[in-house]
Amino acid sequence: MEVFNLLPEGTLCEVIDNTLYMSPSPTTDHQRILFDLAYQLRSATKDTGLGEIFIAPCDVYLDAEQSVVQPDIIYIKKEHTDIIQRKGIYGTPDLVIEILSSNKNYDKEKKFDLYKRNGIAEYIIVDADNREVLHYLLVEGNYQLQQGLTAGRVTVIQLSLTLAF
Numbered sequence: 199m200e201v202f203n204l205l206p207e208g209t210l211c212e213v214i215d216n217t218l219y220m221s222p223s224p225t226t227d228h229q230r231i232l233f234d235l236a237y238q239l240r241s242a243t244k245d246t247g248l249g250e251i252f253i254a255p256c257d258v259y260l261d262a263e264q265s266v267v268q269p270d271i272i273y274i275k276k277e278h279t280d281i282i283q284r285k286g287i288y289g290t291p292d293l294v295i296e297i298l299s300s301n302k303n304y305d306k307e308k309k310f311d312l313y314k315r316n317g318i319a320e321y322i323i324v325d326a327d328n329r330e331v332l333h334y335l336l337v338e339g340n341y342q343l344q345q346g347l348t349a350g351r352v353t354v355i356q357l358s359l360t361l362a363f
Contacts, residue, residue: 199213199263199264199266201218202218202266208255210222210223210255210268212265212266212267212268213264213265213266213267214265214267214308214309214312215261215264215265215312216265219304219308221300221301221304222300224297224299224300225299225300225326227299227326228270228297228298228299228326230363231297231324231326231329231363232253232254232270232271232297234361234362234363235271235295235297235324235352235361235363236251236253236271238359238361238362239251239271239273239354239357239359239361242357242359243273243357247276248275248276248357249273249274249275249276249278249279249292250273250274250276250279250282251271251272251273252271252272252274252287253270253271253272254268254269254270254271255268256268256269256272256286256287257285257286257287258272258286258287258291258294259286259287259288259289260290260312260316261312261315261316263288265312266286267309269291269294269295269296269309270294270295270296270297271293271294271295272287272291272293272294273291273292273293273294273354273356273357274291274292275292275356278290278291278292290316290317290318292318292319292320292356293318293319293320293321293322293354293356294313294318294320294321294322295321295322295323295324295352296309296321296322296323296324297323297324297326298323298324298326298327299326299327302325305323306323306332310334310341313341314336314339314340314341317336317339318336319335319336319356320333320334320335320336321333321334321336321341322334322352322354324352324363328349329349329350329363330349331347331348331349331351331352332347333347333352333353335355350362350363351363
């Protein structure tokens, strides 16, 4: 965390279990999907006041501030907005969406375990290459993969909202 705090603003870097991870800039396919999903989520939440949407890079501090990640999309319900501070999110978001482009196992394994351990209720992984979706809901401390998923579509359970990308 000491090294992380010394990095310049906007550095694509995360810390999980006191290990520093750096990644290259995302692909253009990744960015298109990010924009499509974030735009739809922001439109749905802004007018209803259901909560707030953030996109990467936005630091999310987990594990009592020992791990910091930058999920592609972050949703925080209205009743949990007290975790939003000027320098980032300090606590557990209600939903995170990761869009895979380069190091796919990092999001499927390291972040998966971190998000489960910190009680993130809904975790959605989108593969930018084939547009496939892995959608997990936290049930009794474990992620359960949702069935009946369609490539190019994401249903956010907490918002009862289906997004196309």
